[in-house]
Each structure stands twice: as C-alpha cells, then as structure tokens.
Amino acid sequence: MAKNKKKIKVAFPHMGTISIAWASALRKIGVEPLVPPYTSKRTLSLGTKNSPEAICLPYKLILGNFIEAIENGADYVAMITSPGICRLGEYGNNIKQTLEDLGYKANYIELSLYDGFKGLYRFLVQLTGRNNPIQIIRTLNIVIRKIFALDELDQALSYYRAREVKQDEAEKNYKKALNLIKNADKTSDLKKALKKGLALIESTKIDPNRDVLYVDITGEIYVVNDQFSNQNLEQELGRMGVQTRKSLTVSSFLKDAIIPKAFRKGETHLERANRLAKPYLTRDIGGDALECVSDVAYANKRHIDGIIHVSPFTCMPEIMSQNIFPAMREDGSVPILTLIMDEQTGRAGYITRLEAFVDLMRRKKRKEKAKLDLDAEPKEEEKTEETAKK
Numbered sequence: 001m002a003k004n005k006k007k008i009k010v011a012f013p014h015m016g017t018i019s020i021a022w023a024s025a026l027r028k029i030g031v032e033p034l035v036p037p038y039t040s041k042r043t044l045s046l047g048t049k050n051s052p053e054a055i056c057l058p059y060k061l062i063l064g065n066f067i068e069a070i071e072n073g074a075d076y077v078a079m080i081t082s083p084g085i086c087r088l089g090e091y092g093n094n095i096k097q098t099l100e101d102l103g104y105k106a107n108y109i110e111l112s113l114y115d116g117f118k119g120l121y122r123f124l125v126q127l128t129g130r131n132n133p134i135q136i137i138r139t140l141n142i143v144i145r146k147i148f149a150l151d152e153l154d155q156a157l158s159y160y161r162a163r164e165v166k167q168d169e170a171e172k173n174y175k176k177a178l179n180l181i182k183n184a185d186k187t188s189d190l191k192k193a194l195k196k197g198l199a200l201i202e203s204t205k206i207d208p209n210r211d212v213l214y215v216d217i218t219g220e221i222y223v224v225n226d227q228f229s230n231q232n233l234e235q236e237l238g239r240m241g242v243q244t245r246k247s248l249t250v251s252s253f254l255k256d257a258i259i260p261k262a263f264r265k266g267e268t269h270l271e272r273a274n275r276l277a278k279p280y281l282t283r284d285i286g287g288d289a290l291e292c293v294s295d296v297a298y299a300n301k302r303h304i305d306g307i308i309h310v311s312p313f314t315c316m317p318e319i320m321s322q323n324i325f326p327a328m329r330e331d332g333s334v335p336i337l338t339l340i341m342d343e344q345t346g347r348a349g350y351i352t353r354l355e356a357f358v359d360l361m362r363r364k365k366r367k368e369k370a371k372l373d374l375d376a377e378p379k380e381e382e383k384t385e386e387t388a389k390k
C-alpha cells in the first residue's frame with residue numbers, strides 16, 4: 001500500500017466517539033482517515049436494506065457506515081473482527097461480500113483485536129507497508145492514551161449532566177472538550193487537552209443538593225457505547241437526574257485485550273467478570289455475556305440504585321445473560337431494566353420505559369430512607385426515660 005504515492009483513505013465504522021482515536025492513529029502513521037458521517041437514520045436504512053433481516057443491529061449500522069464511507073471516497077474500509085463464539089466472527093466475510101455484490105469499489109481490511117498488541121502492530125504494518133517499530137509504538141501509545149482520555153471525559157460528563165442547572169450545558173461543554181482531544185496528536189498536547197477538557201465540563205453550573213440516582217449500564221459493548229444505537233440512553237437518564245457508569249468501555253477492553261499485563265494496574269473488567277459471574281455463568285458464551293452477568297453481580301454488591309442492560313435484538317449471548325437475571329434478582333435487590341434495541345425501537349415507548357424505571361428506583365430509595373429514619377428514631381419508652389432524666 002505504501003508504494004502508492006497518493007495517500008490512501010481508510011475508514012473504520014463508528015461506535016460512539018471512537019473515530020477520534022482511530023483517525024488520530026491513521027494520521028500519525030501517514031494514512032488519511034476518512035471519517036464517515038456519524039451514524040444516522042440514513043446509515044441505518046442503508047444497512048438494513050442490505051442486511052439479512054435477523055442479523056444484529058451493530059452489523060446493519062457498520063455496513064451502513066461502510067457504504068457512506070465509500071460514497072465519500074474511502075479506498076479501504078477496516079473492520080474489527082474476532083474469532084469469538086457469536087456472530088461477530090461472521091461479520092467480516094458477509095460485509096465484504098455484500099459490498100462487492102452492491103458494486104462498491106473499496107478494499108476491505110481486517111483488524112483482529114483479539115490477537116492483542118501483536119495484532120494491532122501487524123495491522124498498522126499491513127496498512128502502511130512499512131515496519132517502523134518506533135513510529136508504530138508512538139502511534140499505539142497516542143491512540144491508547146486518547147481512548148482513556150475519552151472515557152475520562154465521558155465519566156465526568158455523566159456526573160455533571162445529572163446535576164446541571166441548565167439542561168444540556170454539560171453536554172455542550174463535553175463537545176468542546178472532545179474537540180480539544182481530537183486535535184491533540186502528541187502526548188504532551190493530549191495531557192493539556194484532557195486537563196482543559198475536564199475543566200470545561202467542570203465549569204457546568206450544578207445543583208450539589210440534587211437527589212441523584214446511580215445506575216450502571218451494561219450489555220453488548222457496541223450498543224452500550226454508541227449513542228445512536230442506544231438512542232442517547234445516558235443523555236436521557238442524565239436529564240432525569242441519573243448518574244450513569246459503564247464498565248464495558250473501550251478502555252476497559254484495551255486493558256483486557258491489548259495492553260500487556262506488565263503495564264496495567266489493578267483487576268481488569270474481564271478478571272472481575274471471571275470472579276463475579278462464577279455462581280451464575282461458568283464460561284465465556286460469546287459477546288459480552290460473562291461481563292454483563294458479572295456487572296449485575298457487581299451492582300448488587302455496591303447496592304446502587306439500578307442497572308440497565310441494553311442489547312441488540314437477536315444478540316445470542318445477551319439473550320442468554322437476560323435469562324440468568326431472574327436468578328440474580330433473587331440474590332440481590334438492585335432493580336434491572338433490560339432494553340432491546342433494533343431499527344423498530346420507537347422513541348416514545350422507550351422514554352416511557354426509562355421514566356417508569358427511574359420512578360421505580362426513586363420510590364424504592366425513598367422507602368428505604370424512610371425505613372432507616374424510622375429505625376434511627378428513639379422508641380416511645382426510650383423517649384419517656386430521657387424526659388424523666390431531665
């Protein structure tokens with residue numbers, strides 16, 4: 001590929017804000033990133049029209065992203081694959097064949113993330129046609145740091161959004177912060193951008209006394225992290241005064257699949273999953289099912305207000321995990337809401353379900369608080385004794 005003097009244009013599919021990281025990696029190795037328009041109704045309709053009907057939602061959206069990327073001039077479309085147990089292993093071949101059948105002229109290239117650091121390294125060599133270890137390690141360094149920075153901003157946004165005085169102010173500040181991260185392609189610039197970005201989000205005016213609910217989001221990693229496919233789940237919850245937290249993030253995935261053990265601290269998400277999912281699920285059944293089951297157990301342990309499980313319609317591993325939740329409900333009191341997403345998911349019904357869940361959590365919290373207050377109140381005879389002493 002490098003023999004060709006003209007810079008090749010490479011596109012990856014979207015998943016939340018991930019394009020900020022991959023575009024930066026491509027620039028750093030001298031390849032032109034082609035960021036397709038962010039996933040929209042058009043993307044969904046292009047993907048749905050050309051996909052098998054029962055295939056999961058991420059497949060349709062990724063195919064739609066690729067079609068729009070090629071329409072915008074991409075020479076290569078890059079797909080992340082895995083040899084896993086679920087359908088992700090079949091995505092690559094199907095997408096490649098579909099694009100060919102539709103007559104789209106672009107090369108198709110695969111990045112197997114499950115080959116760890118070596119796989120990522122090989123992919124960059126293949127893309128540039130040069131094996132320049134220093135350049136590649138610098139590229140990987142910046143891309144990994146960017147992903148961690150993006151997740152840090154995301155977490156800060158969640159805190160401020162749930163407490164903001166003026167609706168959507170935190171979101172506006174977050175978007176400005178994303179732009180700072182986008183433009184920082186050196187480690188020193190990135191550190192400054194992150195500091196500035198966090199300060200921007202923290203400048204959001206908040207009501208520190210708001211009664212905020214704490215909810216974990218789990219499910220299939222694509223829909224958990226992609227706001228189009230989850231219909232802005234976290235934004236909607238934030239508006240209802242809910243602070244969200246995700247364990248299934250791109251940075252947690254990197255810790256488990258890419259970053260060598262010697263360079264990471266503490267227990268990773270997958271290590272925690274293997275520990276906590278045990279009584280309910282003893283082996284990996286594909287996708288993120290093991291992590292989801294363990295996330296519910298983790299939420300129960302921390303006695304948070306609720307957990308939302310979001311998955312694509314027909315996602316096999318998540319159908320399995322949903323079937324384990326009833327048993328988990330018997331061992332813990334954290335309410336679980338399951339949301340299944342596909343192209344038919346209507347907005348009004350979706351928001352009503354979220355509102356009802358938030359209402360349920362608030363009532364439960366109030367009831368628990370009232371019980372605690374009652375237990376803390378001195379009993380009638382204790383009161384009489386106290387008065388007598390006085």
Ligand code: SF4
Pocket residue numbers: 056057058086087088220222286287288312314315316317318
């Ligand atoms: S985890 Fe589910 S949604 Fe994701 S590729 Fe596998 S079957 Fe499809």
